Amino acid sequence: MKTFEDIEFKPRFSMWGGSQGIIKFENDYGLSVVEGHGCYQEEGTFEVGILLAGELTYTTDITDDVLSYQSVEDIEKLMVEVQKLK
Numbered sequence: 001m002k003t004f005e006d007i008e009f010k011p012r013f014s015m016w017g018g019s020q021g022i023i024k025f026e027n028d029y030g031l032s033v034v035e036g037h038g039c040y041q042e043e044g045t046f047e048v049g050i051l052l053a054g055e056l057t058y059t060t061d062i063t064d065d066v067l068s069y070q071s072v073e074d075i076e077k078l079m080v081e082v083q084k085l086k
Contacts, residue, residue: 038039040068
């Protein structure tokens with residue numbers, strides 16, 4: 001299983017800056033993990049969206065929205081759940 005350390009962050013191209021990491025899983029799902037101004041997070045946390053085929057999806061059993069204020073530990077638990085989706 002992939003972990004937070006597998007997420008490669010790159011500068012986010014927005015007026016607020018920050019960074020974004022996208023990780024894809026074998027089941028065609030993935031995560032977008034964002035930090036910086038303009039998203040719902042505070043220092044040490046991230047805003048996370050679930051991806052399906054590279055696009056944000058709001059129709060999983062896990063959530064119907066992006067997840068705000070997620071710690072590294074929260075994201076790793078979420079990664080396990082998302083990798084189990086079918």
